Amino acid sequence: MDTCLFSEKVDVFCLVMLHKNLLIIVIIILIILKQDKNSCLEYIFPLFIYRAKSHRYCRENYIDLVTLEDWTDMEELLALENVMSTESAWIGLRKAEHKQTWGLKEPTNLGDEYCSVMDFNGKFQDTKCEMDRSFICYERMF
Structure with a gap:
């Protein structure tokens, strides 16, 4: 990784090293999540790609992009989100009559x-679909 920090140019090697480090983080998170059997859903946190x-x-590869149906789903996901250090993540979002989970404005x-x-505070924001972000999949239901 030092090569990336001191290199004059950013090359493919640096990008590969970054993705390897992210993959290691994802694997560690999955091991931690697999140990929690009190949850009705398991989640997977793949690498950064655009929404579609x-x-x-x-x-x-799994069930689907995570969709939040109610506040219980939101609380369960927020508990997991604290394990991740990401600015925001793609989620499947269904239109609801209330706006309590949307961010300010x-x-x-x-x-x-x-x-x-979903941002790091658990609030929803609308955004462009083409941006690369982490995302959250349902892995399986118990």
């Missing part, structure tokens, strides 16, 4: 903001 690809990835519905993310 993350949704397809979850459906092909959200959703703004500006420009191309057709997707939603």
Whole structure:
């Protein structure tokens, strides 16, 4: 990793090293989560990709992109989110009548903001779908 810090140019090697480190973090998180059998759902935290690809990835390899149906789902996910150190993550979001889980002045519905993310405070924000972010998949139901 020192090569990346002191190199004049950013190359593919640095990017590969970054992804290897992220993969190690994901594996550690999965080991921790596998030990908690009190949860009705298991979650997976893959690497950073844009929304459409993350949704397809979850459906092909797990159950789906996580969707929050009620406040209980939100609390369970927030407990796991504290384990991760990420700014925001892709989630599946269903339209609800209440706005209690949206961030301040959200959703703004500006420009191309057709997707939603959950920020580090557990609040939803609308955002552009093409941005690379971590995402959360349902792994399986017990």
